[in-house]
Amino acid sequence: MQMSVNFLKFEKRHWWQSCYAWAVWIEAPLGFGLLLSCRISQAFQLYYIFVKRCLPPIRSYIFLPLILLPWIAGAALMHIKKPLNDRCHMGTQWIVPVVSLHAIYVAILVGFTGAIQHIEFRFDELRDLWQGILISASSIGVWVAAYILNEIHDDISWLQVVSRFALLVTASILVLSFFSISSSQPLLSQISLRKREPLAFETMGQALGIPNSGLLLPREPAPVIDPNEPLDKLLMNKRFRQSFMSFADSCLAGESVHFYEEVHELGKIPVDDPVRRIYMARHIIDKYITAGATMEVNISHRSRQAILTTSNLAQPNLFNDALNELIQLMKMNLANDYWSSTYFMKFKEEASMRSHELQQMTSWNSPTPRLSSVRGVDDPFHQEQEP
Secondary structure, three states: OOOOOOOOOOOOOOHHHOHHHHHHHHOHHHHHHHHHHHHHHHHHHHHHHHHOOOOOOOOHHHHHHHHHHHHHHHHHHHHHHOOOOOOOOOOHHHHHHHHHHHHHHHHHHHHHHHHHOOOOOOOOHHHHHHHHHHHHHHHHHHHHHHHHHHHHOOOOHHHHHHHHHHHHHHHHHHHHHHHHOOOOOOOOOOOOOOOOOOOOOOOHHHHOOOOOOOOOOOOOOOOOOOOOOOHHHHOOOHHHHHHHHHHHHHOOOOHHHHHHHHHHHHOOOOOOOHHHHHHHHHHHHHHHHOOOOOOOOOOOHHHHHHHHOOOOOOOOOOOHHHHHHHHHHHHHHHHHHHHOOHHHHHHHHHHHHHHHHHHHHHHHHOOOHHHHOOOOOOOOOOOOOOO
């Protein structure tokens, strides 16, 4: 405002004071273009995962720079041609392609979002995309209005101040809120400045509402464990699986048991609920299958590629081959040591105590013949009993 009334002046001596640094590079490839490209990349992933039911053919770190190339090329062209005047205004022959580029990217985002709006997402992915569309379209409208006012009334100081202030609001408040909107777990947006609150659920199964996910029933009968039984049959028992998992974690080899646990949770989701199955399958792939994952499991290349290139993420037998390979590894590397470990001894003691408690509770709850046979004439309080 002080500069607009010639109260304060300065000469442009540094490159960072140039219009091309702020109005071209910061606004386009590093600002609005980057934000829209991130939203398009997210919508692209959601479209392939939930509509096509397969993993995207292009990774995000490759797809994002590709769709940023038009913005970078346009900024470089403007930097070479120098169409801006001393007030950072451009001619009409430049404003049409610039606005068209902004509108095309908004239209692409609308197209992808419209293609996935019929999906019943468990989290807030669709809502965040529509918010991004609304904010980006509003930003373009404010920018065009401010540009027209600057061009038509170039000699009115207060109008210059108001229009440029509107641009600042658009570039800061609206774009910052657009930048901080992020998709909920498990499909996060590529960029977010907002600090995420801690998740209310410890596992993906609990977040998806899978029955008894991660829960141990207090009155569950104590299992009878026979070491001669197949390991895959023993792992079906929740308490044994937890004990075996603790032992595997102590040996720094727990990823196989954790993978079995997640796949077991996936099996509880009905086949006719593809959206929840895709959520769970995608979570398992990101955590255990993808190269460099946090808990990458040791499976063959054939099984890994079969999962990564599947045409249907919701199919029931997606992880069967990998699961069979890991069960064989657990039999060879973990099972024999587990039977002689303190974890198995503790498990047997807890099972024995639990069995004893259940027997006591059963005896306490059983009917007493002496009391149930009391008749009205024998009642010392002379009260009639209900039949």
